[in-house]
Amino acid sequence: MSLVHETDYGTPRSKSEKEVTLTIDGQEITVPEGTSIMRAAMEMGTQIPKLCATDMVDAFGSCRLCLVEIEGRPGTPASCTTPVMPGMVVKTQTDRLKKIRNGVMELYISDHPLDCLTCSANGDCELQDMAGAVGLRDVRYGYEGENHVFPKQDGVANLNWLAKDESNPYFTYDPSKCIVCSRCVRACEEVQGTFALTIAGRGFDSRVSPGMQESFLTSECVSCGACVQACPTATLNEKKVIEIGKPEHSVVTTCAYCGVGCSFKAEMRGEEVVRMVPYKDGEANRGHSCVKGRFAWGYATHKERILKPMIRAKVTDPWKEVTWEEAINYAASEFKRIQQQYGKNAVGGITSSRCTNEETYLVQKLIRAGFGNNNVDTCARVCHSPTGYGLGQTYGTSAGTQNFDSVEKSDVIMVIGANPAAAHPVFASRMKKRIREGAKLIVIDPRRTEMVKSAHIDAAYHLPLLPGTNVAIVTSLAHVVVTEKLYDEKFIRERCDWDEFQAWADFVSLPQNSPETVAKLSGVSAEAIRGAARLYATGGNGAIYYGLGVTEHSQGSTTVMAIANLAMATGNIGREGVGVNPLRGQNNVQGSCDMGSFPHELPGYRHISGDDVRHLFEKDWGVTLEKEPGLRIPNMLDAAVEGAFRGIYIQGEDILQSDPDTKHVSAGLEAMECVVVQDLFLNETARFAHVFLPGSTFLEKNGTFTNAERRIQMVRKVMAPKNGYEDWEITVMLSNALGYKMEYSHPSEIMDEIARLTPGFANVSFKMLDERGSVQWPCNDKAPEGSPIMHVNGFVRGKGKFIVTEYVATDEKTGPRFPLLLTTGRILSQYNVGAQTRRTENSMWHAEDVLEIHPHDAEQRGVRDGDWVRLQSRAGETSLRAQITDRVAPGVVYTTFHHPDTQANVITTDFSDWATNCPEYKVTAVQVSPSNGPSTWQQEYEEFSKQSRRILPEAAE
């Protein structure tokens, strides 16, 4: 193995289709119009010396090292900023060029330390490489003059010298090594879109400055690391590289955080990860990453990881470490006992949206074939199950319609109930880039999120609706489209059922759906609704991106259908730049749905009652399958409380923290006799577990993840599992102990089985993914190259279906006791329940959940910024600190759910989506009042947590 080297072409690829032929160093080369001379040379294998150019950012032309000579042109133009022209004759190496370059390098090095041997970038430094490339042998100027290198000169403090900034937990900034190439500044602007960095001062005083000469940590920097990646020297360097040294081999793999699914090179030294570097060829992220994926992987080796299996008879007992055999046999015998005693349907399981497709597939197979029932569900129940239902009904597939690249062709981007800047940051960067190029933005969100207004981003419309009024708003947008005749009649007549359209058009045209009426109940002005609708319908390619702010409502599925209707009515489906795109929360939530994790359907979204499909699986698996749908997670918990459900196998999911109405979840878990938790850590759910099976991280296993754009990508093992087994191996052991034989020697065999049984995956294999990098399903004989865009020549279901979406107010209503509406969300540095990110330095940005409250509501209650407040709902109460902000409207409060000690879900209620039972996290009527600190319940919980996590020391031999 060796490092995966990626060629730096110096400037970005030109997307022009027109070609230009020129001659470089006597060799003819043809490249797309708009390509720089530097890039054209690199494409033929000639690297022109360069420092300020790198292909992740636009050419800048400041370092004066990449000069070339062009026949018929005076001077020595910079090859990075000079585009190719037909017939151009270029020389990259002449005596004149050599002299100039040597002189430039000499000047650079005259103000740079010569500590190469002990420098953290030794061997990975472009300045070092260029000194070598131009043959620099001597620096005539000496170091006596003004410089940025030495803290003191002749015993006197050097005012040009700046100390190292080590405030960021993951990287350092050493100004003494900076050559002011501004690659970091441009990466922050062009790639990340945060604009946290600038060059302060002029000439010799020029310095890279985070914010207004702040430290990196206190500036607006979001720690995405693009600057570190762009830096050609040791100025911005990963602390891990400083600590460990240069990596020696690397493996391309897929991030295990959000649904963007960034591709990374895991750069290793032996089995130790040195750093994660986003992979340029990764089609989801195109070489970019966020603070989680690039830096927050330290949890994999965190001391709290559980590496040995454990069991206990009662949840009040301390844990006892046992052998794998003992733990597996105990779990299997308990499941068998429960089934004998209470019936076949008294057990079930939950598949993980964090595990691989192969692992998820095996868990649902174990439940259907091993347990003999369909009591299998997954975390998508609580996030995007309405997407599956809504898009399935209207279009015929349970997934987004576009690839991420599509956003580059969008003219109007509508973001509904999502904050990609926090939850899908890498895609947000791509979206922001397009907006800076001129695309218009509409944001529908109760909060003024970072998407509404940030550096160079200003939404054309922000519709700050009252939580729970999504259906009314989206239907009202349709009202404007229909009544103002802005719909695409040709598209509708060709691709949809015209009669259904007319019935729907009649419905949306009703006065109850007019912006003027909806304004009263949603709090959004009629003009804003009309303006947004007109812009979306007439502004060119319109793309809708939505998140859990759409799905996690009583009418989640209805809103998804309303969105689907709107896109069809305006013809915004079936080509690049348009579409309806759910932003998926977890890394493999799309995959876990594809793999048949829902109780009513087999892999590939086929209902369990269908005889043909069921027989196909029965034949392959050698069992008879139950043809009735099984229990969904909330139904399992209800059944447990009633005594009908007694045992559960949970792989990589923390339902006690992530699911709504914590007290109900704990009551359900408490009522069970055998709870098996397979996870990295003793998570909250494990408080009620009887068997703990230690899981493995994404760094320790082979398999595939499927991201939000249906892209199947390889996850590759870079170290042996510290717990001893990859997660799929554990499921195999459990299944075998249960008496249902599973035999696989490698996850690729599981994928072969999936491909054999699932039409959309028919042509997918590990071999194919190794060759091609990734593929978007469906990938079969009809679409051998996969399907970047769906519904291109018509909808998967045939004709697109318009569905009437009547607004029904949620029963979770405000009143005198609970006058405020709580809505929940995420922040950038933490991920989901925080089990991983809380065990990294990311907690420096977000150490606790806080309650955002409007100054007006705060003042009425005597709450000051930073005060402890009690948050009460009909379901429960908790305490946390208040943050006063006008990001939320009066009457609305907001918090995150990343920390178990806050337990935001004690507050959330049991209301759920009518179609899928997806919980209504986004609307809870609450009251806020000053408090002295954590509630009694939180204190008891903390105490119980400690008790339930006791592990008996191993008995002396």
Place this chain on the structure above:
Amino acid sequence: MSHSAPDKLVYMANQIGKFFKSQGEAKTVAGVSEHIKKFWDPRMRSQIYAHIDSGGAGLEPQVKAAIEKLKNAETAAK
């Protein structure tokens, strides 16, 4: 909301009913019964049938009709 059957099931069924009612009177009964058949496990269905047998209190008329239809179809199939 109560967590226990049949209250919760009645609530859920009525919620489904509200959606299908908006799809037009003619489609309501068929829509509700198909949805419940596709997504409710047998135990939940038998609980709601038992509730129907004891009067079906709280169920909207069309929802009640839909569940009765489903119940009869299942009994006939047995």
